[in-house]
Amino acid sequence: MQCETARFILELDLTRMGEADWRDLDAVEAHLQDCPDCQGWHLQRQAAENRMAQLMQNVPAIRFKHQNFQRDSHTEGRNWSRRLIPYGLVVAVILLIFSPMVFRQPAKPLDIELAAWIMREGFESSVDGPTADSRRLELERRFARIGVTTRLPDALDYSQLLFSGLVELQGHAVPQLVFSGSTGDWLTQVLVLDSRKFDLSSLPESIPTGLTSSEGTLLNADESGRFVALVVDGFRRKGPAGAKAAW
Amino acid sequence: MADITELAKAHQQSLFRYAFRLTGQTADAEDLVQETFLQANRKISSVKDLGAIKNWLFTILRNQHLMNLRQRGNKPLESIEDLPDCAVQPIRPEGVHDSELLQQLLMEMPEGYRTPLILFYLEDFSYRDISEQMGIPIGTVMSRLARAKDWIRARYPVDSIMNQSPIREER
Known part of the structure; x- marks a missing residue:
């Protein structure tokens, strides 16, 4: 394959075609392995694309949380946020004067029990139940069903899965899995991060977790390196929120 | 049938980011997200394919945005x-x-x-x-x-x- 052809196909981003014809991609992969120029060009282009995606996602934080839309649909106020602006400004000034810490919000602790809201139905725990691998695929399908694309690491034992759900980290919905450990309250918590949404090189040194403080490890969740799993083991935290895991 | 509150939990952040990039204004983006969920709540019983629900919400948001532009008399450019x-x-x-x-x-x-x-x-x-x-x-x-x-x-x-x-x- 010629360099020009390979670069043209890569520029087309065929992986974003959905149900596209993937035959050409194998040839492009082979070409990249043999051609250092194209390999360098491709890496640079990917980095620029990732940078653009990160910039595009860098927007101010939303100022309202889950509304009761069933109730709100019967009310007349459509542009409610504009009417709240004067009151909001007064509150903001008061907060600015008395509590500058408000604008340095700590990361939200990950509440394991609340995180399970999204996937309530559990897996059948019978001998004839799904295999660990089929559970992993089923979990990926469930996340996809609510619009969260992810790849879960296959190095984990999904037969030990306690529950799964979403947690909020740096403004993004992050898939979370919690596995039972070998003894008592010992748990393993896994967060799967998408490198297109997170700058993995600048993750904070510690992330709040529902477990007692312990060391965490990083695990590649897929071959492309796009998804990375943060794995932390520990006892279930029973005290006040705020325990952190160091990576 | 999908629950609108759960949908809001799952998608409000990404819809807000989309709305902000479309409008360039935080207040406009918040209104747009609010209007999107209100419309979605009215039509949610007609949703059959839960797998396409994110696409559906994003489509509602864009349509609402285009309607807002028309109401304000903004004539969008046709071509780059x-x-x-x-x-x-x-x-x-x-x-x-x-x-x-x-x-x-x-x-x-x-x-x-x-x-x-x-x-x-x-x-x-x-x-x-x-x-x-x-x-x-x-x-x-x-x-x-x-x-x-x-x-x-x-x-x-x-x-x-x-x-x-x-x-x-x-x-």
Whole structure:
């Protein structure tokens, strides 16, 4: 394959075609392995694309949380946020004067029990139940069903899965899995991060977790390196929120 | 049937990011997200394919945005060629934050080009998803994306800032 052809196909981003014809991609992969120029060009282009995606996602934080839309649909106020602006400004000034810490919000602790809201139905725990691998695929399908694309690491034992759900980290919905450990309250918590949404090189040194403080490890969740799993083991935290895991 | 409160929990952040990039204003974006969920709540009983619910919400949001533009009398540019041919200066103006510069450029771009570009970079939508949301053929999505990328790269120094510090968190 010629360099020009390979670069043209890569520029087309065929992986974003959905149900596209993937035959050409194998040839492009082979070409990249043999051609250092194209390999360098491709890496640079990917980095620029990732940078653009990160910039595009860098927007101010939303100022309202889950509304009761069933109730709100019967009310007349459509542009409610504009009417709240004067009151909001007064509150903001008061907060600015008395509590500058408000604008340095700590990361939200990950509440394991609340995180399970999204996937309530559990897996059948019978001998004839799904295999660990089929559970992993089923979990990926469930996340996809609510619009969260992810790849879960296959190095984990999904037969030990306690529950799964979403947690909020740096403004993004992050898939979370919690596995039972070998003894008592010992748990393993896994967060799967998408490198297109997170700058993995600048993750904070510690992330709040529902477990007692312990060391965490990083695990590649897929071959492309796009998804990375943060794995932390520990006892279930029973005290006040705020325990952190160091990576 | 999907529950609107759960949908809001799952999608409000990504819908807000989309709305903000479309409108460029926090208050407008919040109103747009609110209107989207109100409309979704009215129509949710007609949703049959839960797998396509994210596409559905994004489509509602864009339609609402276009309606708002029409009500304000804004006539959107049809083509990227309609833009004035200003001197290309791919340098970040002093004091302007990367994200703000990107937003300024997006707002200059015709809506038909801005939307696929935002959907492409903001969420992990496939060409097919974008095509369905905008009601245009996949080929048109691809050509508009290519032209929008060329246009923005010519004006935005994304390569030159690649090695700079990570994005500042906007609060």
